[in-house]
Amino acid sequence: MTKVARITEVVLHKVTRTFGAVPALREVSLRLSPGDILAVLGGNGAGKSTLMRILSLVMRPSRGEILFNGRDPERNAMRARIGYLSHAPLLSPFLTARENLQCSAGLSGLSDDAVDAVIGSFDLGALPDDRPLGHLSRGQQQRVALARAFIASPDLLLLDEPTAGLDGAAVTRIAAAVKRHRESGGICVLATHEPSLVAALATGMLVLRSGCCIAEAGGPFERDDVEARLVWAAAGGGEGA
């Protein structure tokens, strides 16, 4: 596998993505540096997931530029430095947790030692080894998904509504993982509807509506302030936020 330099800067410049004639993201620009945790807010269909998929290099923008460390990334190699956690686990429900993690590790050029390491870090040892992921609870599935996102020690962590449907303990676990990632100099982009998570973690905020960036702000944020912005974004933006 090609050795890839650590991600020290991510830049999106006027990125647009359309599906057929329908624009999902319109001329969105942003710049991220190590230690940044950018919260992406917006209602359903605002373009958060499209932004995440473009940042994860799974999807190409229709127009605009995406630069890693100031240059057009070598996409396959750069994916090794990116961890992506979505509201869906991005794992096969027909394989066990270990089989899923082994597959992710193998495809990232890692050995089974990396699997054992994340199983230890994310406390997955107690999960049944003979039951496929589809038979586990939503919280257990999301823990395995979190372990998958961290398996290759990514520099850029993308969390797309990671706490949807999870209990308080699971949300706390995700928040702790994001904090550790930030302390180790990582970059994180967090799309969420959860004001407390934004208030606890975010260093910056981007508000999307119908694919357009309608507001940007620097942290830290108060929970009430985040809630007000969420309501404002859902209502369509305008004066007052």
Added chain:
Amino acid sequence: MSFLRTTWIVFIRDLRMERRTGEIVSATSVFALLVAVLCAFAFDFSSATGAGAAPGVLWIALTFSAVLATARSWLREREMDAWIGVLCSPASRAGLYAGKAMGLGVFLLLVCALLVPIVALLFHAPFFEQLHRVVPVILAGVIGVSAAGALFGAMIVRTAVRDLLLGCVLLPLLSPLLILGAEGTAAALSAGGAAIGGYLRLMVALDIIYLALGLWLFEPLMED
């Protein structure tokens, strides 16, 4: 991440999923056997005409089974967005494609292993006597069907009308290979098996075209 290692990991992943669910091989086998049995009654299997229909029946059953297997192989990747997780890896896209095609090929060969004896028995066709000629024709056909299925299945399964579209796109695209397969099998079953070399060469040429297209187009298709 090397091409061969990626191919192997994705192939093993498909086999593991199939071992746990058994859905592709079992559903397509039942479907293929049902087609063969229905055709046996329709074509009067006791007559000489019935025996002559055996290659056509084999390839009709195999073709529709392949469409079914392709759809299922990609549909299960949509559950929990599992394939997005695979695409997030730094693995070679060509390797991912080859692994899926290889998995699909093995499932179809398993279906053939059940289907060929049934067609041979029902139609009194000399498949077992001519096995050394029939097997290369079936192999060439399965490779081509898997190569095209892995490519177009990945693309079409993301659409809302996938069940309709997969058949509409895959069947016309595969028709040259399927016609050659049926003709090649008929030639293999005939007394001399004289023309089989010509059919096989054309089938291998089509296999190479389908595989080359898949290896070339899979990455842009996955990212768009």
